[in-house]
Structure formats: C-alpha cells, structure tokens
Amino acid sequence: MAQPTNLVDRYDAYRSIREDLADVIYNISPEETPFMSNVGREQVKNTYYEWQTDALAAASTTNAVIEGDDASADSLAMTNRVANYTQISRKVIATSGTVEAVNEAGKRSEMAYQLAKASSELKRDMEATLLCNQAATQGNSTTARTTAGLPAWLRTNTNAGSGGANPTMSSTNDGYPNAGRTDGTQRTFTETILKDVIKKVWTEGGTPKILMVGPHNKTVVSGFAGIGATRFNVQGAKPSVIIGAADIYVSDFGNVSVVANRFQRERDAFVLDPEYAAVAYLRNFRTETLAKTGDSEKRMILVEYGLKVKTEKAHGIAADLTTS
Numbered sequence: 248m249a250q251p252t253n254l255v256d257r258y259d260a261y262r263s264i265r266e267d268l269a270d271v272i273y274n275i276s277p278e279e280t281p282f283m284s285n286v287g288r289e290q291v292k293n294t295y296y297e298w299q300t301d302a303l304a305a306a307s308t309t310n311a312v313i314e315g316d317d318a319s320a321d322s323l324a325m326t327n328r329v330a331n332y333t334q335i336s337r338k339v340i341a342t343s344g345t346v347e348a349v350n351e352a353g354k355r356s357e358m359a360y361q362l363a364k365a366s367s368e369l370k371r372d373m374e375a376t377l378l379c380n381q382a383a384t385q386g387n388s389t390t391a392r393t394t395a396g397l398p399a400w401l402r403t404n405t406n407a408g409s410g411g412a413n414p415t416m417s418s419t420n421d422g423y424p425n426a427g428r429t430d431g432t433q434r435t436f437t438e439t440i441l442k443d444v445i446k447k448v449w450t451e452g453g454t455p456k457i458l459m460v461g462p463h464n465k466t467v468v469s470g471f472a473g474i475g476a477t478r479f480n481v482q483g484a485k486p487s488v489i490i491g492a493a494d495i496y497v498s499d500f501g502n503v504s505v506v507a508n509r510f511q512r513e514r515d516a517f518v519l520d521p522e523y524a525a526v527a528y529l530r531n532f533r534t535e536t537l538a539k540t541g542d543s544e545k546r547m548i549l550v551e552y553g554l555k556v557k558t559e560k561a562h563g564i565a566a567d568l569t570t571s
Contacts, residue, residue, distance in 0.1 A: 278367045280374040281508045282397075285457060287525035289555060294392060295385070295423075296527055297330040300558045302452070329416070330423045332383045333529045333553040334394040336372050338365035339537070341545040358544055362534065365548050369532070371510060377526065377554050378511040380427040382414070394553035395424035397524075398515055401564040404447035406440050408432040408567030431567040433514060436464045438471040442498065444518045444563040449500040453520040453561035458496060458505045461513035463571055468505050473497050513570035523561035527553045 250256065304324065340361040347357060354360045379396040386392030402413040411431025416422050445455045460468060468474070473496050496503045503518070511517070530551040537545040556562070 278370065280370050280510070281459065281506050282378055282511070283370070283374055283526055285506075285519070285521045287521070289525045289527045291333065291527045291529050291553070291555075294333045294529060294551075295330055296333070296529075296553065296555070297328055298555065298557065299326040299328050301326045302558075302560070327420045329421060329556075330383075331395050331527070331553045331555065332385060332392045332423065333527070333551050334376065334392055335549065335551045336369060336376070337547055337549040338369050339545065339547045340365055341543050344542040344544070347544070358546065362546060362548065366532070369548055369550060373526075373550070373552060374508075375510040378508070378515075378517075380430075380512065380515075382425050382427050383423040383553075396427070396554060397517060397556065397562075398512070398564060398566070399424035399427040400554075400556040400559045401428075401517075401562055403560045404444055404451060404453075404518070404563030406443050406447075406563075406565050408434050411567050428564075428566060430514070433567050433569045436460075436467045436516060436565065436568045438473060440565045441468070441471065441496070441516070441518075442473075444516075444565050445498045445500055445503065448518050448520065448561065448563040451560040453523070453563075455498065455500060455503050455518050455520060455563075457517075457519040457521060458503050459508050459511065459517040459519060460505065461511055461515075461570070462507055462509065463513055464516055464568055465505065465507040468496065471496065474505075514566065514568050516565040516568060518563040518565070520561040523557040525555045525557065527555040529553075 302324075340358065342358045342361065351357060376394065377396055378398070380398040381393055381396045382399050383395035384390070384393045399414045402416075405413060407413075407428075408431035410429070412429035414424050414428050415426045417425040441458070448455045458468065494505055496505055528551070530549065532548065532550045535547045535549060537547055539545070
C-alpha cells in the first residue's frame with residue numbers, strides 16, 4: 248500500500264503542530280523519613296547541647312542486714328553528662344526574572360516549585376545524616392560543625408562482625424561521640440543476631456519497638472521464623488492473601504515493628520525504643536530571602552539540628568551486615 252499523491256501527513260505539517268506536554272510533573276523520588284517520623288523532637292538553645300543519663304544499681308540478692316545494725320552510706324553512682332553538636336543544613340535556590348514571567352508547564356512559579364522540591368531534599372539529607380556513622384565535631388570558622396549520627400552513639404547493645412569496634416566518647420562515658428564505629432567484616436543478617444540485640448536492649452531496660460533496616464535486609468528479615476502471620480483474611484468469599492513482607496517480628500520480649508529505611512546504611516540494623524531519641528532543633532526549618540543583586544530572586548531554606556540519644560542503652564545495633 249502507498250499514500251495517495253500529494254497527501255499532507257503529520258511529517259509535512261510538523262511546523263504547525265502544537266506540542267502536547269502534560270501539565271503534571273511526575274517525581275518518583277521517595278520522601279519518607281521513618282526515623283525522624285518515629286522519634287521525638289526538642290528545642291535546644293546552644294550549638295553544644297548536653298543532658299544527663301543515669302541507671303539504677305544492679306539488683307542484689309544479698310541485701311539483708313542484722314537487727315539494730317548501724318547504717319552506713321552505700322556507694323552511689325553519679326550521672327553521666329553527654330552532649331552533641333548541632334549541624335546546619337541548607338538549600339539555596341535562585342531563579343531569573345524571566346523564568347518567573349514565562350508560562351511553564353506544570354508550574355505556576357519556578358521558585359515555588361523549586362522551594363517545595365528543596366524542602367523535601369533537605370528532609371532526606373537530615374534523615375541520612377542522623378543515621379550515618381559520623382562523629383560530632385565542634386567545627387571552626389573554616390570547617391562546618393557535624394552532629395553525631397546514631398551509629399556513633401551505640402556502644403552497649405551491639406553485635407558486630409569480626410574487627411568491628413564500638414564508637415568512643417570524648418571523655419570515657421561523658422562528653423560527645425568523638426569517633427564513629429569501626430566497621431568490621433560483613434556477614435549475613437541472621438535471626439540469631441537479631442535475637443541477641445533485642446535481648447540486650449531489653450536487659451538494659453529498653454523496650455524494643457522498632458527494627459529499622461535497609462531494603463536488602465528488610466527482605467532478609469521477612470524470612471525469619473519469628474515474623475508475624477504471613478496470611479490475613481479479606482472480606483467476602485476469597486482466599487486469604489499471602490503477605491510477602493515481615494512487618495512485625497514477634498520476639499521473646501514483645502512485638503517489634505520492622506521498618507525499611509532507604510536512607511540508612513544497609514550494613515546497619517537498628518533496634519530502637521523511639522521514646523529515648525529525638526531530633527533537637529536550634530533553628531527549625533525557615534526560608535530566608537537573600538539579597539537581590541540583579542534580575543533574579545534567591546531563597547535559602549535552612550535548618551540547624553542535631554541528634555539527641557537520651558540514653559544509648561535503650562537502643563541496639565546489629566552491625567556489619569551484608570548489603571546484597
């Protein structure tokens with residue numbers, strides 16, 4: 248078959264055909280921040296913020312005294328004074344006067360669109376920072392301050408690979424984390440490792456509520472024997488639905504929600520009691536208009552924050568896990 252002579256088709260009329268550009272912008276990038284969403288939030292008043300931790304003495308089975316005994320003072324343990332630094336994170340957007348004036352598909356304002364996008368990016372940066380293995384640093388006029396991430400706090404309830412070592416504090420058990428974890432030889436995440444960490448957290452007085460893992464180890468946990476029911480009933484005369492994921496791990500010390508986090512290190516699995524962690528804000532999210540120097544507009548979104556681990560004994564870490 249062939250076209251009739253002198254037929255005008257789409258290829259001939261390309262100059263006059265209007266574009267068909269959808270008025271919607273599709274963005275697949277994830278915005279969930281599970282750690283920040285589950286822990287608390289607090290306000291602090293200094294870039295170096297401190298708090299105290301304490302614990303009861305071990306239970307004794309020899310606490311028996313004779314009648315009329317003269318009472319002498321028991322040895323008392325003092326509190327520990329720990330701290331962290333705040334960190335400044337920001338995003339800066341600049342748009343020209345022209346781009347604000349033209350008619351763009353999917354956007355009423357380029358500045359407004361980019362501000363919304365940058366705000367989500369900043370939250371992702373915070374989530375990744377709070378869960379990364381970085382120590383706290385004071386900073387100076389040429390070096391930015393950094394807040395210690397969660398792995399740099401966890402020293403008690405740990406299960407690490409060969410060669411792995413716990414982080415250190417600037418003053419033995421006081422001060423701030425001045426060195427992160429030393430990574431060890433990676434090994435497969437097993438239910439035995441998980442049970443060990445959960446037991447340690449519970450023994451220290453924590454209530455294990457959340458197991459936070461990366462995407463690969465989320466699939467590994469789904470194969471553990473202690474996961475919750477893998478079937479549930481649906482309405483009507485339909486067969487039960489098989490669940491291919493572990494959302495609840497039933498441990499000897501209570502049910503633990505399994506939460507996948509895209510922004511943490513895959514080699515870490517955290518057992519958390521969210522009551523004992525918070526994001527501390529010195530300056531909450533704010534948008535500042537920067538000085539106008541020409542035919543453009545400039546905005547800065549800024550937040551100053553840090554991690555507050557109220558007591559590291561309420562949490563645990565299974566470290567040095569394989570990532571694929």
